[in-house]
Amino acid sequence: MTFAKRFRNKPFITLLLSALVAATSLCPPEAFAAPQKTVKKSKAKPAKKAVAAPSDYYTGEFVNFGQWKEVQAFVDDMVSKHGFARTELAALLSNVRYLDSVVQLVKPAPPGKPKNWTVYSSRFIEPIRINAGVRFWNDNAEALARAEALYGVPAEILVGIIGVETIYGRDTGRFRVVDTLTTLAFAYPVAPNRDARMAFFRDELEATLLYARQTGTDPLSLQGSFAGAVGMPQFMPSNIVKYGVDFDGDGRIDLKNSPADAIGSVAAFLVGHGWQRDQPGAVVYHATVSPSRAWEQYLNLGLEAKIRPEDLTTAGVVTTSSLPPGMLYGLVDLQNGSEPTEYWVASNNFFAITQYNRSYFYAMSVVELGRAVRITRAGS
Known part of the structure; x- marks a missing residue:
């Protein structure tokens, strides 16, 4: 037990x-x-039954x-x-x-199960999360537009991150x-x-x-994920200190209850991790690869853009739309189990998203969810 x-x-x-x-x-x-509860006694009313936690x-x-x-x-x-x-x-x-439950949750998954982008992405790019994203965007359009203007991060990327992390605050974590x-x-x-x-x-x-000391908060009152992440954007505590923004101007940073603070803080985090506001073109470009496999040398080069577009072309990587010149890129492989692997050419801003969670799957889910929310919102 x-x-x-x-x-x-x-x-x-x-x-x-x-x-x-x-x-x-x-x-x-x-x-x-530790927080205390005061129970008032009354002779006029019978005592209430004990309430479960x-x-x-x-x-x-x-x-x-x-x-x-x-x-x-x-x-x-x-x-x-x-x-x-x-x-x-x-x-x-x-x-x-x-918390033994936390110890069990952080244990590594058993080896041998192949990565599957299609299965992974289906958890995030789905109707419930997309529709919740449309409502979140509509309800917070002003804060999203203001963050995009101030930090240069598109609203759909901010919406994508908060949606992937907590379904727009629906599940921010229940562990102390x-x-x-x-x-x-x-x-x-x-x-x-x-x-x-x-x-x-x-x-x-x-x-x-x-x-907790700086904000006068009881540290035992803070709740978050099984890894200690807090609020709508699931910031680790050190990132609240570094990148938290009082974006609603109420004099405090509240990532759990203030969508505006969450939006501004996510934008500040991305800029702090390399997001470039004036970078032209898309975040990622779908690609095909040649049978020669010369492009394999460009896989697994870390979470940063290092490759010139002409070198990708020479190695047999072809994107469905032209890459803006004068920039560096990375080659991303999204494995699909027994099905063919997807290949994408990623810009610097894609790799900025991976600093939020060091995973191609995660960053691509953010991009795809944000895009789906934008398209659905435009058509509604």
């Missing part, structure tokens, strides 16, 4: 503080206090993270680097849960971010890249605590 199942729908249990906490004088400020509340197992050597080293860093009070962090750790990041920072499953991934999530936990 997983930890999540063991604790599901059980009432909140107040635990003894960890040995680390007991050794200190515990007096946490409001910003780090909401469906969007993921429980886990309380563990004494404060006694883990690696966690203690992290606390030392937060105290020395950022001036956090040790008692505050100890109070926070006493409320953090270990601090639980998720602490679990993955210190209990990541065995994998070849385990050390690098743990370091990544420790950095994100650090960013979460800094963000």
Whole structure:
């Protein structure tokens, strides 16, 4: 039985503080206090029956993270680097849960299953998401137009990303971010890249605590995906700090409830990762390849545009429309299982999208969903 199942729908249990906490004088400020609920008693009305935990509340197992050597080293860093009070962090750790469900979700998929672009894209380029995209575009046309003018990112790309990520805010994640990041920072499953991934999530936990302190947010109130991503655009906490934009002008950045903030922040992220506003032509161009296979040398060259169009032509790559001269490109292969592979020639702006999620499939889904929404909206 997983930890999540063991604790599901059980009432909140107040635990003894960890040995680390007991050794200190515990007096946490409001910003780090666990949220409290006040129940008013009334003699006029009978007591209500206990209400089950909401469906969007993921429980886990309380563990004494404060006694883990690696966690203690992290606390030392937060105290020395950022001036956090040790008692505050100890109070926070006493409320953090270990999420076995998250550990299971980040484990790599079993090998041997071939990539299939058609199957992958069918999850995103489908009527429910397209129609939701049309409504999102209509409802936020002003913010999308303003972001396109300010950052040079077309509205359809912004719509595509937010649609692929969360269906326009419909599913922003139901895990407590601090639980998720602490679990993955210190209990990541065995994998070849385990050390690098743990370091990544420790950095994100650090960013979460800094963000919470800067904004006066209770860190335990932040919810997100099983990987710790937050809001409509699924920003990791460090990216909220770097690229978050108060695009609706209300004095705060709210990526969960403000579509305008999400739109502006996605545009700022893309520009920060190489999006070029004046780049002519399309983001990608459909291509055919010659039987000579000389073009294979241009596959798997990383997530950036490196190839001159004349070199692609010489190698036997032919696009269905002309490539703007004076630019560099990349050759993208979208594998289709046992069916023929699709080939596309990608511009620099396509590779900017891959910095959001390092996948050709992801970036192409963004492009295709945005295009489908634009066409559907124009015809409605």
